[in-house]
Amino acid sequence: xxxxxxxxxxxxxxxxxxxxxxxxxxxxxxxxxxxxxxxxxxxxxxxxxxxxxxxxxxxxxxxxxxxxxxxxxxxxxxxxxxxxxxxxxxxxxxxxxxxxxxxxxxxxxxxxxxxxxxxxxxxxxxxxxxxxxxxxxxxxxxxxxxxxxxxxxxxxxxxxxxxxxxxxxxxxxxxxxxxxxxxxxxxxxxxxxxxxxxxxxxxxxxxxxxxxxxxxxxxxxxxxxxxxxxxxxxxxxxxxxxxxxxx
Amino acid sequence: xxxxxxxxxxxxxxxxxxxxxxxxxxxxxxxxxxxxxxxxxxxxxxxxxxxxxxxxxxxxxxxxxxxxxxxxxxxxxxxxxxxxxxxxxxxxxxxxxxxxxxxxxxxxxxxxxxxxxxxxxxxxxxxxxxxxxxxxxxxxxxxxxxxxxxxxxxxxxxxxxxxxxxxxxxxxxxxxxxxxxxxxxxxxxxxxxxxxxxxxxxxxxxxxxxxxxxxxxxxxxxxxxxxxxxxxxxxxxxxxxxxxxxxxxxxxxxxxxxxxxxxxxxxxxxxxxxxxxxxxxxxxxxxxxxxxxxxxxxxxxxxxxxxxxxxxxxxxxxxxxxxxxxxxxxxxxxxxxxxxxxxxxxxxxxxxxxxxxxxxxxxxxxxxxxxxxxxxxxxxxxxxxxxxxxxxxxxxxxxxxxx
Ligand SMILES: Nc1ncnc2c1ncn2[C@@H]1O[C@H](COP(=O)(O)OP(=O)(O)OP(=O)(O)O)[C@@H](O)[C@H]1O
Ligand SMILES: [Mg+2]
Numbered sequence: 101x102x103x104x105x106x107x108x109x110x111x112x113x114x115x116x117x118x119x120x121x122x123x124x125x126x127x128x129x130x131x132x133x134x135x136x137x138x139x140x141x142x143x144x145x146x147x148x149x150x151x152x153x154x155x156x157x158x159x160x161x162x163x164x165x166x167x168x169x170x171x172x173x174x175x176x177x178x179x180x181x182x183x184x185x186x187x188x189x190x191x192x193x194x195x196x197x198x199x200x201x202x203x204x205x206x207x208x209x210x211x212x213x214x215x216x217x218x219x220x221x222x223x224x225x226x227x228x229x230x231x232x233x234x235x236x237x238x239x240x241x242x243x244x245x246x247x248x249x250x251x252x253x254x255x256x257x258x259x260x261x262x263x264x265x266x267x268x269x270x271x272x273x274x275x276x277x278x279x280x281x282x283x284x285x286x287x288x289x290x291x292x293x294x295x296x297x298x299x300x301x302x303x304x305x306x307x308x309x310x311x312x313x314x315x316x317x318x319x320x321x322x323x324x325x326x327x328x329x330x331x332x333x334x335x336x337x338x339x340x341x342x343x344x345x346x347x
Numbered sequence: 348x349x350x351x352x353x354x355x356x357x358x359x360x361x362x363x364x365x366x367x368x369x370x371x372x373x374x375x376x377x378x379x380x381x382x383x384x385x386x387x388x389x390x391x392x393x394x395x396x397x398x399x400x401x402x403x404x405x406x407x408x409x410x411x412x413x414x415x416x417x418x419x420x421x422x423x424x425x426x427x428x429x430x431x432x433x434x435x436x437x438x439x440x441x442x443x444x445x446x447x448x449x450x451x452x453x454x455x456x457x458x459x460x461x462x463x464x465x466x467x468x469x470x471x472x473x474x475x476x477x478x479x480x481x482x483x484x485x486x487x488x489x490x491x492x493x494x495x496x497x498x499x500x501x502x503x504x505x506x507x508x509x510x511x512x513x514x515x516x517x518x519x520x521x522x523x524x525x526x527x528x529x530x531x532x533x534x535x536x537x538x539x540x541x542x543x544x545x546x547x548x549x550x551x552x553x554x555x556x557x558x559x560x561x562x563x564x565x566x567x568x569x570x571x572x573x574x575x576x577x578x579x580x581x582x583x584x585x586x587x588x589x590x591x592x593x594x595x596x597x598x599x600x601x602x603x604x605x606x607x608x609x610x611x612x613x614x615x616x617x618x619x620x621x622x623x624x625x626x627x628x629x630x631x632x633x634x635x636x637x638x639x640x641x642x643x644x645x646x647x648x649x650x651x652x653x654x655x656x657x658x659x660x661x662x663x664x665x666x667x668x669x670x671x672x673x674x675x676x677x678x679x680x681x682x683x684x685x686x687x688x689x690x691x692x693x694x695x696x697x698x699x700x701x702x703x704x705x706x707x708x709x710x711x712x713x714x715x716x717x718x719x720x721x722x723x724x725x726x727x728x729x730x731x732x733x734x735x736x737x738x739x740x741x742x743x744x745x746x747x748x749x750x
Contacts, residue, residue: 151600153596174599174604175596175599175600176599176600176602176603176604176605177602179599179600179601179602180602184600185600187597191594191597193586193589193590193593193594193597194593195589195593196586196589196590200586203583203586204583204586204587204590204598204601205601210601210602210603210604211604211607212584212607212608212611215583215584215587215603216579216582216584218582218583218584220583260601264601264602
């Protein structure tokens with residue numbers, strides 16, 4: 101299986117502190133992967149690098165079948181290349197309605213001229229209806245996103261991510277602030293999405309990770325500590341020492 | 348059936364139409380003076396500039412404090428043609444008294460001496476090359492401010508200058524331009540500026556008629572721009588720029604080029620301001636580099652803030668109200684108030700009053716005057732417990748978002 105995303109030998113320092121240390125990571129085109137690791141392990145920073153927010157000091161990041169280096173692309177270009185991201189803290193446009201938020205995210209031309217000429221089509225409306233039904237926000241289309249509950253905002257952000265139709269989704273702590281039922285629903289959704297796309301999920305909740313039932317990468321001090329099935333990595337003594345054994 | 352979202356635009360257009368007709372009738376019956384018609388026409392142009400300011404600041408969150416530079420540049424561009432063509436008429440008329448018809452060289456020499464005598468020059472500078480052609484000079488109304496905005500914006504946004512730094516940069520831009528134009532060898536008559544712009548070449552009608560023409564043109568420009576901007580802000584483009592205002596990093600991760608949108612809005616609003624200036628200065632009759640003073644652009648922001656940013660009619664109300672009050676107070680016709688310990692002379696105290704009003708609006712009605720209209724519409728406001736609606740400096744504050 102050829103990889104969709106290939107990160108190799110990446111290093112990032114903030115004022116001399118190595119947040120990412122010679123990290124190598126790859127994921128296939130239709131694969132679900134969980135990343136776990138203690139606070140400050142560099143999980144979010146890893147996502148920052150892939151999405152172009154942070155530029156690495158060294159190493160390479162390649163994306164696609166005929167690999168293009170993401171290091172030369174801007175955040176917007178990387179997003180257009182097919183990488184979507186959900187942030188750790190839910191970030192939706194609070195002053196705009198659920199419908200507007202989703203319209204912004206819908207896959208379409210992104211240039212100012214194209215957006216000026218854009219008119220909503222029946223297909224777009226159907227897509228928005230389907231997405232909101234999928235995440236249980238069908239009744240809230242006309243509500244401003246700022247009035248939604250924390251969990252609903254998480255769902256809206258996931259729906260926006262799907263609306264972009266990315267080939268790779270980076271999902272940072274999706275279950276934070278969700279009830280148990282919501283978490284289970286999120287798991288199902290992520291597993292379902294990963295049938296056709298690559299999905300990387302960062303999560304601290306071990307039950308959540310177990311339900312994802314996928315390959316797990318453990319990060320520690322900016323490098324991969326262990327990789328494999330959840331059972332495999334949880335048996336690893338170093339993983340127990342630095343992460344599992346703490347609490 | 349009209350969508351409720353378009354109701355404010357329809358009400359605005361109807362009010363503007365009634366106002367225009369009322370002023371026209373009043374002028375016909377001599378109820379308002381020609382100079383007052385000009386004041387109202389100029390006010391409409393300022394409202395037009397305020398619309399542009401609202402688009403860039405209220406909607407896109409970019410507090411530009413340099414947009415009156417584009418307004419003045421538009422005025423200079425149209426002023427060059429007005430002054431040239433008018434002087435040409437005078438020169439030809441005076442030369443034809445001599446008997447022999449004047450040669451083109453003599454005429455252009457005569458024009459140059461007439462226009463540039465005050466700054467001790469007698470040649471037309473190269474930038475006046477197109478001044479003999481109205482279409483070309485009108486093209487420059489768009490091209491010169493548009494190009495300046497494009498270059499300035501490209502440099503600023505590409506380096507991701509935002510917030511207060513961008514505001515300072517735009518102040519520096521308008522100041523630098525003003526200082527340059529103050530020089531006699533800038534080619535635009537230094538601190539004399541361009542004058543006699545109220546005289547339209549080839550027009551024999553009196554100022555009472557001309558003032559109405561410009562008043563109508565200003566009203567039409569305001570109406571058309573309002574409709575155009577309303578269409579823009581209520582569509583997906585408006586949604587993108589409001590998203591940029593509240594959280595530009597998030598917009599980048601959706602695949603939109605934030606810098607491209609900022610540059611687009613900056614240039615578009617610069618051109619709108621230039622248009623407004625091109626209509627304003629023929630009514631004012633004179634333009635000089637003082638019009639590009641940094642304070643002029645700050646006023647523009649104050650009007651929009653007082654009117655309520657992020658709603659187009661708010662910008663118009665703010666600009667009309669504050670600029671009309673300002674010309675009333677500074678016109679010396681308001682009786683002074685004798686307080687016993689001293690007198691309040693409004694010419695001096697108007698700015699203090701304006702400053703206090705600004706502070707009061709910010710404190711007690713953050714949505715500005717336009718926000719008062721929203722009391723009638725019962726839309727739920729996001730409950731943010733006092734937090735702004737996004738992490739960015741320009742993002743809408745909670746109180747502004749309540750509709
Ligand atoms: N922009 C930055 N400047 C300085 N230090 C940073 C920056 N971004 C991240 N760091 C540091 O890099 C380290 C890794 O941070 P990161 O946010 O990637 O951790 P994480 O694995 O996502 O942790 P958590 O589980 O708490 O979300 C931390 O020590 C953090 O303080
Ligand atoms: Mg993190």
